[in-house]
Amino acid sequence: xxxxxxxxxxxxxxxxxxxxxxxxxxxxxxxxxxxxxxxxxxxxxxxxxxxxxxxxxxxxxxxxxxxxxxxxxxxxxxxxxxxxxxxxxxxxxxxxxxxxxxxxxxxxxxxxxxxxxxxxxxxxxxxxxxxxxxxxxxxxxxxxxxxxxxxxxxxxxxxxxxxxxxxxxxxxxxxxxxxxxxxxxxxxxxxxxxxxxxxxxxxxxxxxxxxxxxxxxxxxxxxxxxxxxxxxxxxxxxxxxxxxxxxxxxxxxxxxxxxxxxxxxxxxxxxxxxxxxxxxxxxxxxxxxxxxxxxxxxxxxxxxxxxxxxxxxxxxxxxxxxxxxxxxxxxxxxxxxxxxxxxxxxxxxxxxxxxxxxxxxxxxxxxxxxxxxxxxxxxxxxxxxxxxxxxx
Numbered sequence: 001x002x003x004x005x006x007x008x009x010x011x012x013x014x015x016x017x018x019x020x021x022x023x024x025x026x027x028x029x030x031x032x033x034x035x036x037x038x039x040x041x042x043x044x045x046x047x048x049x050x051x052x053x054x055x056x057x058x059x060x061x062x063x064x065x066x067x068x069x070x071x072x073x074x075x076x077x078x079x080x081x082x083x084x085x086x087x088x089x090x091x092x093x094x095x096x097x098x099x100x101x102x103x104x105x106x107x108x109x110x111x112x113x114x115x116x117x118x119x120x121x122x123x124x125x126x127x128x129x130x131x132x133x134x135x136x137x138x139x140x141x142x143x144x145x146x147x148x149x150x151x152x153x154x155x156x157x158x159x160x161x162x163x164x165x166x167x168x169x170x171x172x173x174x175x176x177x178x179x180x181x182x183x184x185x186x187x188x189x190x191x192x193x194x195x196x197x198x199x200x201x202x203x204x205x206x207x208x209x210x211x212x213x214x215x216x217x218x219x220x221x222x223x224x225x226x227x228x229x230x231x232x233x234x235x236x237x238x239x240x241x242x243x244x245x246x247x248x249x250x251x252x253x254x255x256x257x258x259x260x261x262x263x264x265x266x267x268x269x270x271x272x273x274x275x276x277x278x279x280x281x282x283x284x285x286x287x288x289x290x291x292x293x294x295x296x297x298x299x300x301x302x303x304x305x306x307x308x309x310x311x312x313x314x315x316x317x318x319x320x321x322x323x324x325x326x327x328x329x330x331x332x333x334x335x336x337x338x339x340x341x342x343x344x345x346x347x348x349x350x351x352x353x354x355x356x357x358x359x360x361x362x363x364x365x366x367x368x369x370x371x372x373x374x375x376x377x378x379x380x381x382x383x384x385x386x387x388x389x390x391x392x
Contacts, residue, residue: 040072041075044077059303123277125322132270134228135225152183153187157187252268
């Protein structure tokens with residue numbers, strides 16, 4: 001008698017298990033509930049000196065401190081920046097990364113020097129990288145087209161600045177290709193560029209990042225600077241064609257009435273040449289990305305306490321499309337809180353350069369009027385008042 005009872009029990013158990021399996025499958029990667037399994041997450045940043053490192057550190061710190069029921073441990077890792085981060089995401093060495101949206105844009109397409117398409121996805125759009133060319137007023141450079149045959153500082157070697165400077169300069173009549181370059185690119189940090197302008201080693205320099213950018217402030221204090229203007233029609237066309245470009249205006253005066261930069265007497269019409277953003281791979285666990293997005297959003301005021309880039313985690317910027325499709329886990333959270341738009345939904349087509357592109361209305365690049373960390377501004381906020389660039 002015991003043996004048949006056992007067989008009957010086993011049969012019932014198997015039947016029940018069969019009924020439960022479909023339900024249990026719903027608790028897999030697509031679930032938004034916290035995972036019980038301990039997860040070790042590495043977040044790639046950049047070298048010390050730019051904003052990627054401190055912003056990445058701030059994100060990791062807040063994700064650990066306010067993880068709630070999520071059983072993860074997030075560790076930030078210093079790297080060489082966007083390009084290394086994308087390659088390490090692809091290899092599985094890291095799970096999250098900081099990147100410049102222009103560099104990610106080309107990576108997912110396998111263009112701009114990338115050896116193949118990389119399946120990257122955005123989690124949150126962060127601070128703008130507001131760029132402009134500066135030169136000494138007596139250098140005889142009045143337009144970007146005048147940079148032809150000149151020595152121009154284009155950022156640190158290996159940083160990938162050519163991915164957003166290439167189309168920008170080429171559109172203004174200065175070809176930026178290795179085989180047909182019409183100017184002499186000079187690799188240097190922004191602080192080095194200031195000295196190079198002074199001793200004649202460079203005729204002009206591109207600088208981007210927060211407003212005010214420390215190196216531009218230093219150069220404007222040291223020299224009589226000329227801020228090289230964008231051609232307005234070309235600028236608008238670039239913004240229409242490339243989703244990582246965004247219209248920005250550098251105000252001539254700060255909130256307290258002081259000059260933003262010495263010698264800048266009128267508002268300067270500029271561009272965001274590629275926001276920093278937090279990215280992961282397309283195949284990353286949806287539940288994990290959902291919980292990371294949710295934790296970042298709900299604790300953005302805590303991020304602001306560590307770095308002003310947290311101000312850009314707001315209703316109009318966090319889910320803003322910059323050319324890289326968002327991860328399904330991030331999309332689901334943004335839909336739940338009502339900030340996901342139809343334009344963003346169209347960003348799943350990575351090959352469409354026009355999808356979700358910014359309109360031509362200029363956004364002010366100055367810090368927002370409020371410093372209340374619990375009320376993020378509606379416009380993209382600068383990364384940091386002392387950061388030279390969003391990418392090192």
